[in-house]
Amino acid sequence: MRRYGKHTDEDDIRVRPSRRGTRPRTNRRPAHEDATEGFVLTVDRGRVHCLVGDRTITAMKARELGRKSVVVGDRVAVVGDLSGDKDTLARIVRVEERRSALRRTADDDDPFERVVVANADQLAIVTALADPEPRPRLIDRCLVAAFDAGLDPLLILTKSDLAPPDALLDSYGSLGIRHVVTTREEFDEETVGRVRELLAGRVTAFVGHSGVGKTTLVNALVPERQRATGEVNAVTGRGRHTTVSALALPLPGGSGWVIDTPGVRSFGLHHVDPSRVIHAFPDLEPGTVECPRACSHDEPDCALDAWVTEGHADPARLHSLRRLLATRNTAPSRPRGVCGLSLIHFSEPQSQLETSYAVFCLKTNILRINLS
Numbered sequence: 001m002r003r004y005g006k007h008t009d010e011d012d013i014r015v016r017p018s019r020r021g022t023r024p025r026t027n028r029r030p031a032h033e034d035a036t037e038g039f040v041l042t043v044d045r046g047r048v049h050c051l052v053g054d055r056t057i058t059a060m061k062a063r064e065l066g067r068k069s070v071v072v073g074d075r076v077a078v079v080g081d082l083s084g085d086k087d088t089l090a091r092i093v094r095v096e097e098r099r100s101a102l103r104r105t106a107d108d109d110d111p112f113e114r115v116v117v118a119n120a121d122q123l124a125i126v127t128a129l130a131d132p133e134p135r136p137r138l139i140d141r142c143l144v145a146a147f148d149a150g151l152d153p154l155l156i157l158t159k160s161d162l163a164p165p166d167a168l169l170d171s172y173g174s175l176g177i178r179h180v181v182t183t184r185e186e187f188d189e190e191t192v193g194r195v196r197e198l199l200a201g202r203v204t205a206f207v208g209h210s211g212v213g214k215t216t217l218v219n220a221l222v223p224e225r226q227r228a229t230g231e232v233n234a235v236t237g238r239g240r241h242t243t244v245s246a247l248a249l250p251l252p253g254g255s256g257w258v259i260d261t262p263g264v265r266s267f268g269l270h271h272v273d274p275s276r277v278i279h280a281f282p283d284l285e286p287g288t289v290e291c292p293r294a295c296s297h298d299e300p301d302c303a304l305d306a307w308v309t310e311g312h313a314d315p316a317r318l319h320s321l322r323r324l325l326a327t328r329n330t331a332p333s334r335p336r337g338v339c340g341l342s343l344i345h346f347s348e349p350q351s352q353l354e355t356s357y358a359v360f361c362l363k364t365n366i367l368r369i370n371l372s
Contacts, residue, residue, distance in 0.1 A: 036078055043072060057081075104271075121204065123154065127212050128213060145267065153177050156179070281320075281321050284318060
């Protein structure tokens with residue numbers, strides 16, 4: 001049956017309204033010129049807590065940001081309900097350009113970068129002299145990441161009442177890194193005052209593996225905000241993973257910010273270009289002018305050897321540079337997808353006992369392979 005006649009026009013055609021609305025699609029997005037600036041304090045399961053003026057608000061990323069990450073230390077533009085009242089939610093519509101970004105990867109062969117902290121000025125590398133034992137290679141990796149991000153490194157050695165700091169300080173003396181040595185006991189006003197002087201007027205990120213005392217030190221610096229701390233495992237000698245998210249805290253008197261981060265067990269440097277590490281050594285950088293093209297600064301034809309021999313720089317500085325470069329190039333790695341699997345060979349036919357044991361092996365990350 002014909003619905004329309006022979007002489008129909010557009011007014012006779014019935015148009016069914018679209019379920020998606022009648023607004024025309026456009027690539028133009030609002031500029032949000034009236035957005036308010038905020039400072040990201042912490043990120044927790046998709047909710048971003050920001051400081052706007054003198055109040056803390058909860059916000060979430062706007063859809064137009066896509067996959068762009070928001071991390072602690074970011075300067076963001078927020079719109080919506082900025083009252084900070086309970087059950088209110090604002091939107092982050094823009095992430096301002098970062099002046100610095102501390103990055104790391106899970107391993108040296110992992111291409112996925114993770115931004116740990118944004119807009120920091122200083123990286124405080126916290127390590128214990130004992131319980132747990134110091135890990136110099138992790139310190140070296142943090143130094144490379146700090147130099148690559150343009151951050152000033154600060155070495156904080158804790159638990160000096162358990163082991164002397166001299167050997168560790170001597171190994172980093174040629175780098176000219178500022179340092180502070182503390183004890184395991186409660187921090188007194190003198191120790192806290194010395195640390196605050198080094199943090200004044202700056203945004204400082206604290207990094208280190210679990211159990212070294214990062215959060216304990218942060219609690220002493222910001223006594224009104226007491227974060228949970230844990231004890232070192234007496235069996236494994238490792239710290240317990242107590243801090244689960246990064247948090248920015250203001251120092252008393254508004255003299256700076258400290259950012260407490262979760263403990264790390266690895267610090268991948270896949271994102272670091274070794275050629276940029278030399279910029280952290282201004283006394284050696286002029287000597288690279290005579291280096292061959294694409295010189296790694298750790299090869300026989302490197303001009304830095306002659307530069308140091310002529311007395312332009314301390315030989316210990318060149319040794320420190322090459323040690324940091326070696327840290328980037330000689331990292332132990334496992335084949336991707338392999339997580340410490342053990343191989344067990346069964347040559348006899350399977351029995352009830354073997355079947356039960358195979359199930360146990362699978363549950364405990366042991367790979368059973370029958371080669372018969």
